[in-house]
Amino acid sequence: MKTRTFDRDQMTWSYEMHLQPLLSAQDIPGLPFGSVFGSVPARTTSKRHAHQDGEIFFVLDGEAVVVLGDEERTLRKGESVHLTPFSFHEIRNESDEPFDLVSVYWDDAGAAARALDELPARSQLPERVRVFCPPPTPNGGLHLGHLAGPYVRADLFVRALRSMGRHARYVTGTDDHQSYVATAGRLTDRSPSCVAKEQGDGIVRTLHGAGVHTDRLTRPLADPDHTRTMSAWFDRLLASPAVTSRTEPTAYCATCDLSLFQAFARGTCADCAADSDGEICEACARPNQARDLKAVRCRICHTPATTREETALWLDLEHFGEALRARLKRIELSADLRAVVERLLDAPGGLAPYRLTRTGTWGSVVGDDPGQRLDPWADLAFTFLEASRAETERYGPADNALFLGLDNGYYYAVLLPALALAAGAEEHLPAMYVTNRFLQLSGRKFSTSRGHAVWADEALARGERDAVRASLLRAAPEGRETDMSREVASNSGDDPLYRAARAWLHGFADVRERHGDTVPGTGAWTVAQREFYRQLGSMTAELDGTLLPEAFSARGYVRLLDTFVERAEEFRVTQEPLRAIASQGEETRTSLALEYLAAKAFAALAWPVLPDLAQRVHDWLGLSGTPVRESAWTFLPSGTNPATASPLKSKTETNA
Incomplete structure (x- = not known):
């Protein structure tokens, strides 16, 4: 017993x-x-x-x-x-x-x-969602590392949800008040506003050129109400007992008479020994004070920093420690970001306070002293909250999803929630976080500020944007850093999925020549046809599964599309002998109907990755609107006569 x-x-x-x-x-x-x-x-x-x-x-x-x-x-x-x-x-x-x-x-x-x-995965995807991407810093153009990170991946997510009939809106902008804009201005002898306007306009053009069509663009310098809006959010923040005035030693350059923080400071991270700017280490995603960097120096003149006392407003982040821990249990986020946030929350001594105002001349004025400006990351957080508030007011409630680089994890998963809690705006926070790491270029991180990049607008000008998108999504740095050689990056318009899809679609010309221009209805079914039909559904379900925020994988999505096209091509090849047998006429009708059904499914499933080609296939099949992603694929009506024009002709080919 x-x-x-x-x-x-x-x-x-x-x-x-x-x-x-x-x-x-x-x-x-x-x-x-x-x-x-x-x-x-x-x-x-x-x-x-x-x-x-x-x-x-x-x-x-x-x-x-x-x-x-x-x-x-x-x-x-x-x-x-x-x-x-x-x-x-x-x-x-x-x-x-x-x-x-x-x-x-x-x-x-x-x-x-x-x-x-x-x-099923589809049942777990949001019905109404706002997809945010961190506004790029307009201190330079967009490079392929930017597009491969959050921007095209978020567009894939938005398009996939829209093809399911879900309400999805894409929100990003330009981060005009970042310290990197001010340093770019000083280093090129231009005003920061001139840099932000010129580079910001280029960023927006590049996003649109890559097929990323935004529903809301937040551009602070173009918004006459931005300063007033920031002041209103800051006033809400001041009501919190977690906000106090403190005098602290601050990194300072006497040569430039410049308070050194963020982009103005450069040194070595005290935690991981990587090169780091002030306030955040991109390598380990840990926050810091610029004064605590090893060998900290001025980014403008490279003079070693000294310190001076500065008085500013600070936010006690640890005041919200328990609320942030409770929030971690309720939201969806990538495993690497969860690890970063839990490590920060469990650090000895808790979360360090965050400085809310900076001594300088660039940024939003939120008080009576024009020499004190709103910290750029606080400005960005309030811009996020205001965009969510405005979207809710205009379009109604929706879940917020955020695609971001892991190096920004501290700002978006710790500082942003703390600011929202302090301002009483927790309802506007992201419910889902999807991260990326860095895409390396020949073994080193893409970098606008360091000029180590292949520029996105140049890559898009050299090749079809569908192929560029597929190439970048295939190399997406999800859960790990990935690397592109400069040769591959410079030829990103040549992607295996794009090539294989075009070859398969080109084969429909032979199908129509041999079997007529009209899509038949189904007849008798073979086991092989039944299993191909089953696979159209199972591959759709697998693709749906890669869209779930915690499991999101653009790389996985592209590779499954590779498999889809390969399977469709194999089906055609193996069915051709059957189509030549007179006694198999009923089975031939089913075979051809399945071929055209695969083209219809491809248009919907590939639209998030290859929007131009997918739309042309959809139009070629005589379908209206944008491609629709069905949970159970319905055959094209018997008698459908696809357009004579080839779905392969792109705008550049047509213009030529």
Whole structure:
């Protein structure tokens, strides 16, 4: 006889609750389940999680709310609840006593597979979403590293959602008040406003040239109300007890009479020893004070920095530490960003305060002293919150998704939420974060400020933008840094997907010559045809899965499209012998109908990556509007007669 006794002294901390082993197959060979005692402390919520196991909770004592997906049930002593595989769940104990239970769990592969079938990726994508990208800094043009990071990837996401009939809007702009704009002005003997206007206009043209069509552009220097808006947000911030005035030693260049922060400072990160500008290290994503950099110097004249006392307003970030930790449990974010944020939140001493005003002459004036300007990142955060507020007012509520570089993780996942909490605007924060790392150019990071780049407008001028988009999405630095040789980057208009898709589509000319111009209705089906039809659906579901924010992968999306085109080409080749057999006329009709169905599906699935080619295929098939991504693909009506003009001809080819 094996017995176990509930013993709080024997419990360990896991899943943010206390657990103690009960009985398992290690205790009783062949036992088809495992079990544990559990206890959720008073005023505590267990970790929100899911697993492939089936599970039953038997309540021993206490009262708590068990959350399963969107359902909530209050359970008490003597009650039980079944939890299905892959359903996110947690226990919220709002009482003053522990909530004690026994958990019995078992592995059931069949139930897990059924649960996945009942939870298609498409059902988890937002119905209404605003997709934000950090406004590029207009201190130079956009290079291919920028496009491969958030901008084209976010456009892929927006187009995919729109093709499903979802409401999706794209928001970005230019970060006119960044310190990098001011340093670019000083280094080229131009005014910062001149730099921001000229380079910002070029950035917008390049985005549009890459097929990234924005729904809202935030350009502070072109907005006559920007300073007033920033002042209004800053006044809301001043009401927070977390904002105080402090006098601190600050890095300073006596030669330039310049307060050194962000782009004005250059040194070595004290944490990872990488070269770093002030306030953030791009290599390890850790914040810093410019004065704490090793060998810090002035970016303008390269003189070693001294320090001087400066008085400014500061935000106590640790005041919001618990709220930020609670927020981490509610939002979707990439694993690398979660690691960065949790590391910052758990750092010894907590989050360091953040300086809200800077001594200088560039940026928004938010008080009576024109020598004190709003910190550029605070300016950017308020611009984000204002854009979300304006979008909500105009178009109604929606989820906010943010595509960003991991090096900006501190600003967007710590500082932005803290500022929103302090200003009472938490409802405007991102619910989803999708990150990227750096795309390297021949082993070194693309960099506008250092001139190490292949410029996007030049690459787009050399080749079809569809091919450039596909090439950059294929190399997207997701979860890791990726590298492009300068030769590949300079020939980014040559991509395998673009080439293969055009070759496959070109083959429809032969199909029409041999079998007529009209799309037939289906007839009899072969096993091979049935499986190809099944694969059109399964490949669509796989592509949908790469769009989920926590699993987002532009690289994966492009590679699945590679497979789609390869499979469609193989289907045609293997079906040709059948189409030559007189007795297989009914099967031939099905074969041809499936070919045209594949073209229809390709148009919708490829539109997020190859918008020009996909739209031409869609139009060629006689379909109206933009491509529509169906969850179950419907055949083209029998008798459809695709246009005579080839869907392969691009605008440049037509003009030629």
